[in-house]
Amino acid sequence: MLDHDAVAPPVHEHITDAVKAPSLIRLSPNTVLVRFETLKVYAALGAVRHLLDTGVVRPGQTLVDSSSGIYALALAMACHRYGLRCHIVASTTVNDTMRAQLEILGVTVDQMPPSDDLRLDQSRRVARVRELLARRPDLHWMRQYHDPVHHLGYAELADLLRAALPGEPLTVVGSVGTGASTGGLTRALREHDPLTRLVGVQPFGSVTFGSEHFTDPDAIIAGIGSAIHFDNVHHRLYDRIHWLDFQHAMAATIGLMRTHAVFAGLSTGAAHLVARWEAERNPSRTHVVIGADTGHRYTDRVFTRWREALDPELLAPVEISSLDELSPPWAAIEWARRPYRPTVPVQERPRELRKDLVP
Template identity: 75%
Template sequence: MSLPNPPDVPTTVHSHITDAIRAPSLIRLSDNVVLLRFETLKIYAALGAVRALLADGTIRPGDTLVDSSSGIYALALAMVCHRYDLRCHIIASTTVTPTIRAQLEILGATVDQMPAEHDLRLDQNRRVERVRQLLRANPGMHWMRQYHDPVHYLGYAELADLVRAALPDTRLAVVSSVGTGASSGGLIQPLRAHDPATPLVGIQPFGSVSFGSERFQDPEAIIAGIGSAIPFDNVRHNLYDQIHWLTFRYAMAGAIGLMRDHAVFAGLSTGAAYLAAAWTARRDPGRTHLVVGADTGHRYVERVFARYREALDPDTLKPMEIDSLDGLAPPWSVMHWRRHPRAQDS
């Protein structure tokens, strides 16, 4: 019996790990849902930003780059600093795991980690204040400002080219956590250069200021990096067509469901995006929905995957459709944002 031909596999020998892991694996989850599965999405942001800053002379080899991070940007920046002979100083969230911290330190990064804190809003404010303290004491450091500097958009143009090459002549929609705004915004803008109608669906946790849910608090929230306790300049509200707000429990259901149904081990933000994309794709069957899977599930093993028996059945879950932020309520709400420029204008 003849065996089927194996799928295409990359044969390039890379000179640095950042080249090997920056591009995602594309995995078809249904007829009109495709997962962009990353080891760490933020490689695109860090590479694009550092290359631009080196090119214009803002930084030089040997300089120290500093920033605040909840995990995957920190690791991406440390890898890029390793590649370009730069020093790296990370102000780490309380949610940064020992596994990520060990990698950062082996790569030569200096890591200041915030003390254990259940209130992620306080954790984020503390990190930003610590960066400012460092800059006052060390004015030669360069603050990467991943939350605010649009230089972090640049690297995602390459991702948009990859998507269009993999899915030619396909009407697309992007489903992504909002986070700093750079990954979703950096991907959607070049895609809209070819199809201005391409929808962008953003994912938020309850308690984030970015899209007006700060009056809520999810006691189990550990969905690091997809919301914010402070306004981010890189979150451009007028890029988003629809916003989903989900609790930890619903994001967990998505992450466990993705693993169970497709054998994909991915983080909570990916689980939330998967849940939202499945719902949205049923209502817009004419577009292929790209789910941005920012990272693997390794930093959520104990709090999420070890508790898989507690997970809700994603097939039984659906959002409450709202017309304004006045109607926003846990555990899952969805609203047509319609590219409004600011949260208070919705």
């Protein structure tokens, strides 16, 4: 029978409008997953629109950046939409499926050689971008790790969440990564509710919140942490920080699939494990879990190994009061919106920043 009250879905003018729209799934009475096909479409679209509107870039110009995966595809789609060219200096972790999509979209891909050292991989990518800029001054370096223009697009997501969860006190839980998604979203939400909380998730081995002296046998989880400093991470925004090792993130990702039938990436699984812990201790708040991408690029490393996964029900963090107490496999701290400045080599910093957009 035809339902005359049914609401017709929108007809989008470009795939980016469809891809950026998340699915909101209530995993528990006070936990909501915001699941994306690729979260960073918000960052790429918001940044590219702003750069075009302000005349910083012009149609037909080439945008260049470094990426370990989902930002590359998001930027490629934004360039496709707005008539721009795209050059990606890709991490060694970018797989054949991702590379094929990029090249079909007309992206020039420079991929770094195989390496188990994330710092070396990131340093190589930065060096390659600088080499390209020296040879081709017409290129615009997007600087997703450093340019605050990437925070802008998440204001739209904040409006969506406020409309979907009206009046609910929110705690955002997500991987820190470049800082743009959790930072941009939380800043926009706090314009309406300053009590909005932010819980960040980090791997061991990341410099971002001081765990660089640890080595995770399965390497830093791409998209959650970093081996170099990111200016887009504003430490004062974060209320709490959790560090998880790869085995805990894997257990959480498999657990999310088993319990809720959600096929998602490692950062989503890790954020859900943290959100479940926080939600049990703060039942009056709605915990919004950022699900950055699907699980497809983690098939071999995670999902085919599902029988090895730990039981997430048995996992719990050690609560610490200072970074001196930090240790694997899972630790948590009340960060309390305080500043922090990682120490990094000068050559890894960007040549310039858009100071007009720095909050």
